[in-house]
Amino acid sequence: MFTVFIDQFWQLTVSGIALGFIYVLIALGYTMVYGVLRMINFANSEIFMWGTFGAIVASRDLFGYNQTSEPAHGAKLALVLFVQLFASMAFAGLTAVTVEFVAYRRLRAKGTNRLATLISAIGMSMVLSEVMRLLTASRPVGSPRILEKVILVEVWGAQIRLDTLITIVAAGAIFIILERFVKLSRMGKAIRAVSMNEDAAKLMGINLNRVITTTFLVGGLATGAAGFFYVTVYEYTKFNIGFTMGLAAFTAAVIGGIGNIRGAFFGGVALGLAEVYASAILGTQWKSVTIFIVLVLVLLFKPSGLFGEAVTQTRA
């Protein structure tokens, strides 16, 4: 039971961190929106799924790659990957802004109960996943192999592949950029102000709708980037992958303290590791159970997540 775990500990750690970084970016999508609106953006999982399709559309339709093409090299490789990343982020960002506009804006203006918003979000995520299901005829879509998965180095028996390295480095960079954006930019300041006190922020002349749209956009961009990394690592996508990934990422956001951007980072990495370790020890079928038990324990002893919510709630 533990032999696999001990033998492959470092290999598991590497893949756990890579998976964790994907979770971090999706969790950022949840946590940004939650921080500002106190609302679970249920459609975020589908925004992620649309992001994965962005990457595939870019490589297949823009660069004409197919399943039999040779992987790219050098400058061409960098260009293709960059365009894929951009397409993923654009797809997901646009989807996120559309979701906000169609499903949430009107309800927010009315100041109605949050459950109505939740159901609207659930309806919206059904629409997003069904549209994609119809477009892809319910079939999984394989991604052409752009990136040759060469093994770069071996540390303590753990192979670090090129795609793992790119995921960790690039996802880390995107995370830092977004975190800095929220921390330092004028818009980021406005976002934080709205998340602390919406009414006061409005009185200070902050354009609430613009802030909220930006929040959704930033969350969508992060989630879309996660879609790109997912496609790069797993080389496939399907209309229904959003659910599991979204659930795990949301759990990560809660573990780190939802609404807290740095919390999303630690939560994501912790969850990625926990998932990979639990799969090795107990078998993959029990990994979600382990995740949820960890979540319940965290919430019982530290109800606002490991790192606390960014903004103290009036009641918590």
Added chain:
Amino acid sequence: MKNFNLRDFGAGIWERSNRYQRIAIVLLVITLAALLPFAGASFLATPVAAYDAVLVYPVAIFVLMSLGLNIVVGKSGMLDLGYVAFFAIGAYTNGLLSMHTGLNTWEIMPIGIGAAMFAGVLLGIPTLRLRGDYLAIVTLGFGEIIRIVALNVSWTNGPNGISGIQMPPPILGKEFALDDQKLFFWVVLVMILLTIWMIRRLTVRRPGRAWEAIRQDEDAAELMGVPTLKYKIWSFTLGAAIGGAAGVLYAAKNLFISPEMFTLNVSILILACVVFGGIGNIWGVILGGAILGYLPDRIRFISDARLLVFGLVLVVVMNFRPDGLLPRKKREKALIKKGANA
């Protein structure tokens, strides 16, 4: 007619009626509901699935579950995203007991309800201290855990599920049959009526008032001496009991259960029924359960796009009627407070 409001219209008729008129109204409504299975030839007919079977599941069982979930979400304001867990526990109790013992459906029913209530208390004691979205995610996790356990342990037959569940024994000499499910519909209808009666009784008594206070402002309720945790656990457990009963009935109707029937989607769908119909108002909830249970089968002619249409309906109705089709009375609405309980 701009200010016409179906809820106020219905409530108006009820309030103006005397005792005998009220009995007449109740009898009329029950009779109409009981006659529903005979309307299969009308515009209500479902294109693919058998109409009377659709009336039992999803329609009637959805209504029953929506009523149960409404106690938790609507009456006491706790967001439960794992309601399917209790449904699954009820269904598996029926499946396992019917496989290993000679008990029939009606003997299993109290055991199934008891098992679901036990699970409700077990989950409720540690988690009901959490609020709002955290409670939502923990209950969601619980629902998934139950499904994954059913999928992976050997005594539930894993993904193969349990088949050969026995038909319920005849009632008043009338046999249950697969091709004619009218009797089953009436059984579920009786369950629904009992549930409505129970909820209406509870609402006007201490538990109902405590739930209302908790929903509107939990801190204030606690300060006023309402033992909030106790009543929250009560509410959760009652909801669980109804979910368990629905599960037993579902297993008896379907004669086969497998883990894939108890996914998160069921929880979400039932929650959608509650909110769509009018959270907190039992008539709204019944309407919501009936419509959302019935709609996917009715629009099967657009088979491939029906879930898409379903999602669109949810978005549109929520945007234009955020309190649901038949909302609760204005004075019962909680103060809308950012960051407060859902």
